[in-house]
Amino acid sequence: QSALTQPASVSGSPGQSITISCTGTSSDVGGYNYVSWYQQHPGKAPKLMIYDVSNRPSGVSNRFSGSKSGNTASLTISGLQAEDEADYYCNSYTSSSTLVFGGGTKLTVL
Amino acid sequence: QLQLQESGPGLVKPSETLSLTCTVSGGSISSSSYYWGWIRQPPGKGLEWIGGIFYSGSTYYNPSLKSRVTISVDTSKNQFSLRLSSVTAADTAVYYCARMAAAGTRYFDYWGQGTLVTVSS
Numbered sequence: 496q497s498a499l500t501q502p503a504s505v506s507g508s509p510g511q512s513i514t515i516s517c518t519g520t521s522s523d524v525g526g527y528n529y530v531s532w533y534q535q536h537p538g539k540a541p542k543l544m545i546y547d548v549s550n551r552p553s554g555v556s557n558r559f560s561g562s563k564s565g566n567t568a569s570l571t572i573s574g575l576q577a578e579d580e581a582d583y584y585c586n587s588y589t590s591s592s593t594l595v596f597g598g599g600t601k602l603t604v605l
Numbered sequence: 606q607l608q609l610q611e612s613g614p615g616l617v618k619p620s621e622t623l624s625l626t627c628t629v630s631g632g633s634i635s636s637s638s639y640y641w642g643w644i645r646q647p648p649g650k651g652l653e654w655i656g657g658i659f660y661s662g663s664t665y666y667n668p669s670l671k672s673r674v675t676i677s678v679d680t681s682k683n684q685f686s687l688r689l690s691s692v693t694a695a696d697t698a699v700y701y702c703a704r705m706a707a708a709g710t711r712y713f714d715y716w717g718q719g720t721l722v723t724v725s726s
Contacts, residue, residue: 546714586712
């Protein structure tokens with residue numbers, strides 16, 4: 496199975512909004528609403544930010560939102576803050592009953 | 606509060622078998638609503654799903670690793686384990702165990718802190 500496609504890096508200034516895309520196929524992202532997003536700070540374990548495309552776990556800021564159109568899912572962070580600087584990974588369930596991660600996106604807050 | 610903790614050797618020789626255990630505390634591993642997974646991350650690279658197991662023993666593996674991976678569960682000890690055979694330097698990574706919600710959904714909600722395994726002679 497191939498990794499989902501994410502941009503290697505994105506950047507934005509404090510207060511701005513950014514969007515990270517996650518492109519797969521009809522066998523994964525496009526076929527199921529089981530897309531999740533994870534934030535990872537250096538040296539730390541990943542943290543769940545969005546599940547089932549657009550749901551936020553308790554405790555996650557409402558500045559984080561998710562959506563999906565066709566085979567592409569997106570994570571949007573509004574009102575960027577310095578603490579949002581991290582790596583972000585998408586994940587999807589697949590038609591083979593497996594899971595696949597995206598290659599990861601490094602977010603830089605300028 | 607659920608906690609997961611990986612344990613096992615930090616150094617494995619090439620061609621040998623990597624073995625890790627994940628101990629779950631603060632909750633039972635015997636729930637049909639969750640399955641228990643392993644994810645790894647080579648230094649400076651992205652996350653890779655290795656596989657997972659339900660408490661009943663049903664397993665799911667990454668096709669690229671399937672021939673070398675075995676995941677097992679010990680409900681009496683509230684633990685699950687990973688074995689990866691015939692390792693090479695490419696298997697050097699931080700290995701995470703995690704809980705995946707599986708009742709009409711799929712996402713990892715609790716993660717261990719991760720353990721670095723280096724493959725080297």
